[in-house]
Amino acid sequence: xxxxxxxxxxLVQPGGSLRLSCAASGFTFSIYAMSWVRQxxxxxxxxxxxxxxxxxxxxxxxxxxxxxxxxxxxxxTLFLQMNSLRAEDTAVYYCAKNRGGIPYYYGMDVxxxxxxxxxxx
Amino acid sequence: xIQMTQSPSSLSASVGDRVAITCQASQDISNYxxxxxxxxxxxxxxxxxxxxxxxxxxxxxxSGSGSGTDFTFTISSLQPEDIATYYCQQxxxxxxxxxxxxxxxxx
Numbered sequence: 001x002x003x004x005x006x007x008x009x010x011l012v013q014p015g016g017s018l019r020l021s022c023a024a025s026g027f028t029f030s031i032y033a034m035s036w037v038r039q040x041x042x043x044x045x046x047x048x049x050x051x052x053x054x055x056x057x058x059x060x061x062x063x064x065x066x067x068x069x070x071x072x073x074x075x076x077t078l079f080l081q082m083n084s085l086r087a088e089d090t091a092v093y094y095c096a097k098n099r100g101g102i103p104y105y106y107g108m109d110v111x112x113x114x115x116x117x118x119x120x121x
Numbered sequence: 122x123i124q125m126t127q128s129p130s131s132l133s134a135s136v137g138d139r140v141a142i143t144c145q146a147s148q149d150i151s152n153y154x155x156x157x158x159x160x161x162x163x164x165x166x167x168x169x170x171x172x173x174x175x176x177x178x179x180x181x182x183x184s185g186s187g188s189g190t191d192f193t194f195t196i197s198s199l200q201p202e203d204i205a206t207y208y209c210q211q212x213x214x215x216x217x218x219x220x221x222x223x224x225x226x227x228x
Contacts, residue, residue, distance in 0.1 A: 035217070037165075045157075045165065045208055047217035060216040094164055104212050107155035109176065111164040 002026035002110050004095050009115030016085050016119070022078040022095030022112055030073040033098035035108060036080050038091035038117075048093070049080065050103025058103055063089075085119045092116050123147050123211050127220030133228045140196040142223045144209035149189050153213035156185055156194045159222075160205045168207075169194065201227060 008020040022034070035050040049069040050058045057069050068081040078095050093115050096108035124147035134140050144154065156169035167176045169185035172192060182197045196203055204227060209220040 044222045045159075045210070045219040047219070050215070050217070058215050096165075099170065104215050104217065105153060106212060107167050107170040107176075107210070108165075109167045109170075111166070113164055 002097075004097065004110055004112035006093065006095050006112040006115040009093065009117045011118045011120065012085055013121050014086060014119055017081070017083045018085065018117060020080040020082065020093055020095075020115060020117075022080075024076045024078065024097070027097070027110070029071075029076040031101060033101055033103040033106070034069075034071060034078045035096045035098060035103050036069065036078075037094045037096055037108070037111075038089075039094070039114075040088075040091045043091075046091075050098070051078070052103060053101035056102075082117070085117075087119050090117060090119045122216055123150065123214055123218050125209055125211055125218050125220040127209055127223055129223060130221060131224040131226070133226045134199050135228045136199055136201060138199045140199050140203075140225060142194045142207055142209075144187075144192045144194070144220050146190045146192075146211055146213075150211045150213035152188045153211055154185070154187065154192050155210045155212060156183075157208045157210060158203075158205045159208065165208065196225075199225070199227070 005023045036048040066084045070079045095112045097110040098106045100106035126145045152172040154172045157165040159165040206222045
C-alpha cells in the first residue's frame with residue numbers, strides 16, 4: 001500500500017524550531033519529487049516547499065531562509081526543518097508525493113494524514 | 122505568484138444534480154491544472170490532473186476541462202459521498218498555488 005506518514009508536529013513558542021518527518025512506503029521514493037503543503041485552521045491549502053528527485057529544493061517566499069527541506073532516499077524519508085517559527089506558520093502540515101521527478105508540472109497524488117504545528121506562547 | 126480564482130466559494134445542490142466549479146488563473150498555465158477533493162478532517166485527494174485526466178480509481182462522474190487561464194470541474198451527478206471542499210491548483214510555475222476552495226453541500 002502506498003503510504004505517507006508524517007510526524008514531528010507539536011506546540012512551539014515563537015522563534016522556536018521543529019523538524020517534521022514523513023516516512024514513505026509502497027513506492028520507489030527516490031524517483032519522485034516530494035512537497036510539503038500546509039493548511040491553517042479553517043483555511044485553504046498552501047504549498048510550502050518541494051524537493052526534486054535529484055535533490056533540488058524550492059520554497060515559497062515566506063519560508064525562505066527559515067525552512068529547509070531535505071530527503072534521505074536510503075530511509076525513504078522526507079524532512080522539513082522549521083526555524084524561527086511564527087504564529088502564522090500554525091497549520092496542519094501535509095507531505096505529498098508529486099507525480100513526477102520535479103515538484104512543478106505534476107500534481108500530488110499521495111498525501112499523508114498531516115501533522116499539526118502550533119506556534120504560540 | 123499565479124493567482125487562482127475559484128468560484129463559487131460554496132454551493133448547495135440536490136443528489137443527482139450536475140455541479141460545475143470554475144477556476145481562473147491570473148496568467149496562462151497551459152493545462153498544468155489539477156483538482157483535489159478534501160473531505161472534513163481528511164487529507165486532500167487528487168481527482169483530475171493536467172486539466173482533464175481522471176486519476177486512477179476516481180469515479181467517471183468527475184471531469185475537468187479547459188486550458189490557458191479558464192478551467193471547469195464538473196460532477197455529472199452529485200452523490201452524498203461527494204460532500205467535500207474542492208480545490209484547483211496550478212503546477213505551471215513555482216510557487217504552486219491553490220484556489221480558495223469550493224465547499225459542496227447537499228440541499
